[in-house]
Structure formats: C-alpha cells, structure tokens
Amino acid sequence: KQWYQRRVAITAGGKELKKHNVACVSLWPALVKTEHIMSVKDDLEKSKINGAKINVDNGETVEYAGRAIVALMNDPNLMQKSGKTITTADLGSEFGFKDADGRTH
16 A cells, blocks of 8 residues: 555646646665665575575675666656656666676676
8 A cells, every 4th residue: 555655646746836847756776775674684585485595696786776766867858757756776777787796796
C-alpha cells in the first residue's frame, strides 16, 4: 500500500511539475552496499527473502546511484521520464555507465 501511494504521488507530481518544465523521477536502486548493510552482511546472507538467498556482494556500490543521477541530469530527454519510477540498473543499461567496481547491474 505504501509503495502504491508513493507511486501515485510521483506520477501526479511528475505530471503537475512537468507543466513548469520540472522533472520528478523516482529512482530505485537494488540492494546497496552501504556501511550498515556491509556490517550485517553475514546475517543477511544467512536469511532468505521470498525464498531467495541474498548475496550482498552482488549489490550496488553507493556510487552507482550517483552515476544514475548524473546520467539523468545530462539526459536531453529527461522530461519524458518525469512522473516515472526508474531503476538504477535500467539507467545503467540506457546510458552505459558501470558501477565503481566495474560491474553492470
């Protein structure tokens, strides 16, 4: 329910702000290897989410979302993305940037 409410807010906000040439995009990273996540890595990898094991090493570095934001800011078609939810991996594929460790997601 909370995700749906946020999605509606982004969509509505994106449409309203678009009239004023302001983009509103919801950026969704995958698992991010923050200091906290790395400090609980062993516990996370012992657990499962929806039956799937978690491999923290496959997560994104914190720099990856920053690269996604830079790509968005330099996108001449940014306004077409306004009101949408976009994953960092989708932006990486679209713009060809890689994570700080050289991986694609």
